[in-house]
Amino acid sequence: MQSDTPIHPDMPPRLPMAEFVALIAMLFATIAFSIDAMLPGLPSIAAELTPEDTNRAQLVVTSFVFGMGIGTFFTGPLSDAFGRRPVLLGGAAVYIFGAFLAWYSQSAEGLLIGRALQGLGAAGPRVVAMAIVRDLYSGRQMAKLMSFAMMVFSLVPAIAPAMGALIIAVSSWRGIFMAFMVFSIVSALWVYIRQGETLPRDQRIPLEAKRFAYAIREAFSNRMFLLSTLVQTLIFGLLMALISSTHQIYDITFHREAEFPFWFGASAVISASASMINAKLVVRMGMRALISGALLTQLGVSLVMIFMGAFDLWPAWMAFPAWFFWSTSLFFMLGFTMGNLNALAMEPMGHIAGMAASIIGAVSTVIGVAIAAPIGLSFNGSYLPLAVGSVVCTGLGWLIMLQIKNLERISHNAG
Numbered sequence: 001m002q003s004d005t006p007i008h009p010d011m012p013p014r015l016p017m018a019e020f021v022a023l024i025a026m027l028f029a030t031i032a033f034s035i036d037a038m039l040p041g042l043p044s045i046a047a048e049l050t051p052e053d054t055n056r057a058q059l060v061v062t063s064f065v066f067g068m069g070i071g072t073f074f075t076g077p078l079s080d081a082f083g084r085r086p087v088l089l090g091g092a093a094v095y096i097f098g099a100f101l102a103w104y105s106q107s108a109e110g111l112l113i114g115r116a117l118q119g120l121g122a123a124g125p126r127v128v129a130m131a132i133v134r135d136l137y138s139g140r141q142m143a144k145l146m147s148f149a150m151m152v153f154s155l156v157p158a159i160a161p162a163m164g165a166l167i168i169a170v171s172s173w174r175g176i177f178m179a180f181m182v183f184s185i186v187s188a189l190w191v192y193i194r195q196g197e198t199l200p201r202d203q204r205i206p207l208e209a210k211r212f213a214y215a216i217r218e219a220f221s222n223r224m225f226l227l228s229t230l231v232q233t234l235i236f237g238l239l240m241a242l243i244s245s246t247h248q249i250y251d252i253t254f255h256r257e258a259e260f261p262f263w264f265g266a267s268a269v270i271s272a273s274a275s276m277i278n279a280k281l282v283v284r285m286g287m288r289a290l291i292s293g294a295l296l297t298q299l300g301v302s303l304v305m306i307f308m309g310a311f312d313l314w315p316a317w318m319a320f321p322a323w324f325f326w327s328t329s330l331f332f333m334l335g336f337t338m339g340n341l342n343a344l345a346m347e348p349m350g351h352i353a354g355m356a357a358s359i360i361g362a363v364s365t366v367i368g369v370a371i372a373a374p375i376g377l378s379f380n381g382s383y384l385p386l387a388v389g390s391v392v393c394t395g396l397g398w399l400i401m402l403q404i405k406n407l408e409r410i411s412h413n414a415g
Contacts, residue, residue: 035064069366080353091123
């Protein structure tokens with residue numbers, strides 16, 4: 001099927017593949033940009049708004065993620081009922097208002113409310129973009145497209161901290177929120193002008209409690225969906241723990257705060273290649289094999305980091321390179337897992353794609369934050385708490401993937 005061929009009489013022609021991938025990647029990047037660009041601003045925010053308790057500045061990140069987790073549960077059902085475009089554009093409007101409120105606020109409380117609203121609005125692009133992809137593609141083709149989108153998306157962390165630092169240098173931390181508004185306006189206009197509605201009216205699900213209950217029950221009763229979502233939750237929790245801890249590790253553990261945007265960006269650039277490699281391998285090897293291999297590899301690397309760090313076996317010159325390699329490998333792992341896990345979970349959910357995407361987003365975000373918080377709060381001046389968290393999350397994830405393997409074998413034999 002050609003990329004410009006409608007797959008339903010009421011649907012517009014597909015966008016050219018390159019433009020569609022770029023658009024989806026930009027929508028996904030709303031989240032990464034909103035988190036990573038803030039990292040260099042946390043010390044300035046703490047100094048201005050919470051000088052009595054500088055640790056409260058970390059809530060600028062977690063409040064955004066919390067709002068996003070709440071929003072993801074509602075945006076899917078709304079998009080199933082009213083269509084993808086209205087919900088996506090409405091979410092962009094809430095995001096822009098939240099960014100404006102955060103920019104204008106003179107108190108920490110107002111800033112956190114604005115950030116939570118930003119997260120609530122960001123749930124629109126996050127969930128609806130995934131549902132749009134599922135409306136148009138399925139199976140390994142969907143996984144391949146998601147890999148290309150994730151590859152573009154993964155470059156955002158490479159430049160976001162540097163952009164945040166540059167904005168702070170020429171204005172202040174408040175200027176970062178102006179950049180958020182501009183970014184969202186551009187992506188919303190792109191959707192409004194170029195991307196047509198992908199959910200025909202005859203396939204929409206009215207906003208009825210019974211239908212919601214049925215969709216939720218169907219999703220959670222599907223073992224492939226449930227297991228894939230659990231693995232994604234563990235990986236998302238590990239990712240949030242890494243993001244919340246990484247600035248402190250660069251600053252306190254290795255005394256390289258000034259170099260943080262450079263090293264963080266270099267890590268993102270290197271790890272971006274994982275999505276490209278995954279896109280080339282997934283059609284031939286399958287999603288499950290790549291996910292399992294990435295988790296098992298990361299489990300082994302994290303165990304080495306724990307052993308070497310706990311017994312202080314790193315030579316002085318090698319400690320920082322080892323940390324950089326390992327933290328980059330954690331981001332690298334995402335390229336072989338997140339897109340594939342989304343595709344695995346969404347494959348049997350095409351008829352309730354919006355609700356399914358919401359469940360994935362809500363569960364992985366809210367529970368992921370609960371996983372990340374104790375890991376981040378355990379920071380003791382070294383990377384060891386993060387390494388222990390990595391072993392737990394990747395180990396459990398790999399064990400769950402064994403269950404998915406057995407499930408696929410049973411399904412194959414039954415067929």
